Amino acid sequence: MGLQEEFEEHAEKAKTLPDSTTNENKLILYGLYKQATVGDVNTGRPGIFNLKDRAKWDAWKAVEGKTKEEAMTDYITKVKQLLEEAAASTS
Secondary structure (H helix, E strand, O other): OHHHHHHHHHHHHHHOOOOOOOOOHHHHEEEEEEEEHHOOOOOOOOOOHHHHHHHHHHHHHOOOOOOOOHHHHHHHHHHHHHHHHHHHHHH
């Protein structure tokens, strides 16, 4: 399986993460996903009253400069970690 296929598979698995997944971890995944699929931030930072979109933008900006492959690999690793943590907490 190639990196792109594994990334897409884990993007689907990420949708199954429990509701208890922290916002911090969701933002990390969001930033890595955007970096892997779009590249560096290409929009202006949302205004101060738009807290949700601003947090998402900041998470994406935090991984700026990573290559598509680095972002995909980090995303896959993070999804695996979160799935393992979720499995451990239910047993």
